[in-house]
Amino acid sequence: MTRALLAGLLLLTLTGCERAPPVHQHAFFALGTLVEVSVADSDPQRASRAAEAVEAIFREDHQLWHAWHPGPLMDLNRALAAGQGAQPHPSIHYLLERAAPLAERSGYRFDPAVGGLVRLWGFHADTPPEGPPPDADALRDWREHKPSLADLYWDEDQVFSRNPVLQLDFGAFAKGYAVDQAIARLRALGIDNAIVNAGGDLRAIGRRADRPWRIGIRHPRAPEVLASIAIEGDESLFTSGDYERYFEHEGRRYHHILDPFSGQPATGTTSVTVLHTDATTADAAATALFVAGPDHWQEVARAMGLRHVLLIDTAGVAHLSPAMAERIHFETDPPPPLRLSEPLP
Amino acid sequence: MTRADWVLLLALLAGLPWLYVHFWNSAPGQQLAILTAEGPPRILPLYPNRELRIAGALGDSLIRIEQGRARFIASACSNKVCVQRGWIDASGETSACLPNRVSIQVLGRDARYDAVNF
Numbered sequence: 352m353t354r355a356l357l358a359g360l361l362l363l364t365l366t367g368c369e370r371a372p373p374v375h376q377h378a379f380f381a382l383g384t385l386v387e388v389s390v391a392d393s394d395p396q397r398a399s400r401a402a403e404a405v406e407a408i409f410r411e412d413h414q415l416w417h418a419w420h421p422g423p424l425m426d427l428n429r430a431l432a433a434g435q436g437a438q439p440h441p442s443i444h445y446l447l448e449r450a451a452p453l454a455e456r457s458g459y460r461f462d463p464a465v466g467g468l469v470r471l472w473g474f475h476a477d478t479p480p481e482g483p484p485p486d487a488d489a490l491r492d493w494r495e496h497k498p499s500l501a502d503l504y505w506d507e508d509q510v511f512s513r514n515p516v517l518q519l520d521f522g523a524f525a526k527g528y529a530v531d532q533a534i535a536r537l538r539a540l541g542i543d544n545a546i547v548n549a550g551g552d553l554r555a556i557g558r559r560a561d562r563p564w565r566i567g568i569r570h571p572r573a574p575e576v577l578a579s580i581a582i583e584g585d586e587s588l589f590t591s592g593d594y595e596r597y598f599e600h601e602g603r604r605y606h607h608i609l610d611p612f613s614g615q616p617a618t619g620t621t622s623v624t625v626l627h628t629d630a631t632t633a634d635a636a637a638t639a640l641f642v643a644g645p646d647h648w649q650e651v652a653r654a655m656g657l658r659h660v661l662l663i664d665t666a667g668v669a670h671l672s673p674a675m676a677e678r679i680h681f682e683t684d685p686p687p688p689l690r691l692s693e694p695l696p
Numbered sequence: 697m698t699r700a701d702w703v704l705l706l707a708l709l710a711g712l713p714w715l716y717v718h719f720w721n722s723a724p725g726q727q728l729a730i731l732t733a734e735g736p737p738r739i740l741p742l743y744p745n746r747e748l749r750i751a752g753a754l755g756d757s758l759i760r761i762e763q764g765r766a767r768f769i770a771s772a773c774s775n776k777v778c779v780q781r782g783w784i785d786a787s788g789e790t791s792a793c794l795p796n797r798v799s800i801q802v803l804g805r806d807a808r809y810d811a812v813n814f
Contacts, residue, residue, distance in 0.1 A: 374810070380733050380797045385790070389810055478754060478795045479775055550794075551814035559810055567809035574781045576812060590813040597775070624813060 374559060377402035381409035382416075382526055383477075384550025390537070391544040391559050401540045405533040405547060412529045415442050418466060418520045419475040427510075428466060428518045436509035446521055446528060447503070447510070449631055453524075454500045456654045457639035462611045464498045466518030472616075474596060474607045475520075482600030490614045492516075499611070523608075526552045527589065527634025534585075534630070550595075552637075554587040554630045570683065571621040571663050578661070578681045580626065589633035591641045592622035610642045619644035619664055626659035626675065645670055649692050658695045663687070726804055728766050730759065733797040742766060742785075742802070752796030759800060771796050788812075 375390040375398035388405045390398040415423050423440035430437035439447065446463075454462045466475075471489055473480025498517035503510055521528075526549040533547040534554050544557030546564055555564045563583035567576035571592050580588065593606035593616070610617040623641045627633040636655050643651040645664040652660050652672065659675040669687040671679065672695045681687065731737040733753055740748075740761070747769070748759045755772025765785035768778040771793045778793035784800070788807025792799035 378729075378731050378737065378799070378801070380731075380794075380799075384794060385731075385792045385799050387790075387811065478773065481774055546811045548811040548813075551812065553811050553813065555811070564810045565808070567812040569812055569814040576809065579809065588813055592814075594777070595814075 375399055375402060377406065379406050379409070381406070381413045382529060382549060383522075384526070386550065387546075387548040388533070389546040389548070390542055391557070392542055397541065401537050401542045401545075404536050404540060408532050408536060409529055409549070412442070412525060412532070415440055416446070416521050416525045418469070418522065424519060424521070431510075431512045431517055431519070432515070434512075434515060436506060436511040438508050439510055443519075444508075444510075446524065447500075447519075449528065450521075450524055450635065451500050451503075453632060453635040453639075453655070456656075457635065457651055458643075458654065459499045459501070459611060460642035460651060461523060461635040461639035462499050463519050463521050463524055464500045464502065464514075464517050465609060465611050466520035467498065467516050468493055468609050468611065468614055469520050469522065469607075470518065472605070472607070472609060473598070474522075479596050480598050482598045482605065484600060484605055494612075494614045497611070523591075523638040524631070524634050526550065527587070527630040527632070530554045530587065530630040530634075551592075552587075552589045552630065552634060554585070555582040556585045558583045567682070568624055568661070568679075569622075572667070576682050577663075577687070578679050578683075580679050586626055586628060587630035587633040588624065588626050589630065589637040590622055590624045591637040593620070593641075594622075608638060608641050617642040617644065619646070620662060621665055621667075622663045623648070624661040624675075625657060626678065627657060632656075649695070652695050660692075660695070726764075727802070728761065729801045729803050731799045731801070739803065750798050752793065752798040754796045757793055757796050757798040766800055766802065767791065768793060768798075768800070771798065 377388045379386055386409055388402040390402055392398040418424055427437050427439050450463050469475055471485040496516040498514040502512050502514035502517050530547050530549050537545050546553055546555040563581040566580050566582055566588055568578045570577035571594055596607035597604050606616045608617050620641050623637050625633045625636045636657055639651050640648045648662050660672045661675050662670040667687055668690055670690045672692050728740050728742055729737040742761055742764045745762045750757045758770040760767055760769045765783045767783045771778050773793050773795040778791055781791040784791050784802050787802055787804035788809055790801040
């Protein structure tokens with residue numbers, strides 16, 4: 352009996368030595384952020400090749416979709432500004448097709464037609480702007496025209512704009528689509544277990560050999576992890592926060608998530624996290640819910656078909672859907688004050 | 697089983713929770729990966745204490761390595777988000793200066809998180 356007990360105890364200590372197989376990590380800068388690829392695969396060479404294929408996708412997208420470096424998107428914007436039609440690059444054509452229904456369902460809170468507004472605020476630059484905020488007359492002028500994706504129309508494969516100030520910017524959307532492309536490529540290369548994390552916008556497939564993937568969600572106001580979530584199978588987790596790109600002017604913070612209706616940085620929210628199957632939808636939704644704010648996020652979430660949402664307001668209160676509350680684990684002690692919403696269908 | 701065996705057994709038993717806590721949490725990392733827009737990452741040990749000047753897209757970033765941890769202490773960016781991030785020492789922790797395209801990550805086994813939404 353005693354021997355059996357001793358043997359059992361010894362076995363118990365051995366479990367501490369069991370380690371997960373190594374995960375191949377690859378990181379690079381693209382689309383204005385740090386992209387990290389994690390591949391759990393038994394063949395290290397295949398994992399390495401797959402991660403490099405993901406980098407190639409992001410590098411190509413970076414060049415195709417850049418809003419202020421010469422390339423296909425700038426060419427298209429120049430044509431639209433001149434009142435001309437243009438045949439967009441196939442990948443931009445696809446982005447427009449995917450963005451249109453999402454923008455509509457979001458009530459145009461997510462709207463890639465805000466390129467002119469983003470430029471006015473100075474966020475079309477490789478470095479964050481230093482302020483001051485744009486001239487009030489320029490902002491009023493933009494709001495009077497209030498371009499939206501609904502102003503675009505097609506004539507065969509040519510796209511035209513009814514609105515002369517419409518300029519496209521896929522900053523709130525491109526990372527989601529790029530992440531989806533990357534996961535599709537990984538799968539085609541035989542990879543079943545991976546994470547593609549584009550600056551905190553990520554999609555995870557499969558698991559980490561011995562357990563689900565563990566994802567941390569950054570605290571919007573402290574250099575620590577606010578909450579964590581386990582992902583197994585195939586899910587995208589996207590966070591939009593006011594801490595990502597901003598400038599301060601006369602003691603006030605102006606961040607990059609702009610409300611297309613006010614023309615100002617959206618107020619009331621510090622971060623929004625969305626869990627969804629596809630990354631493209633999650634990316635658009637995180638922006639739309641941030642703009643909707645603590646009072647209106649639920650109606651936008653319903654319209655966009657979301658079930659898992661976490662919104663941190665400027666008072667630090669965590670608003671969350673019941674489905675998200677079941678999945679999320681707060682890592683801070685104490686956890687933030689919680690406000691549970693009605694279930695989202 | 698003598699009395700001493702039992703004492704030993706109980707002492708070992710008492711030590712078990714410590715083992716679990718110690719090995720379950722993120723182990724401190726031993727190496728630092730420094731990534732820039734150019735070329736593959738540089739992998740360096742987190743000892744001895746020193747400062748590194750890394751050329752980025754806008755200018756230099758200054759990284760301090762001290763007692764197994766690392767941080768940005770200066771960078772050629774405007775917001776200094778990287779400097780405010782402070783020290784990182786656990787496996788998998790990252791601090792990045794996106795405008796200057798320099799990031800540092802502590803490498804090691806048993807990262808608490810496989811990825812962080814930031």
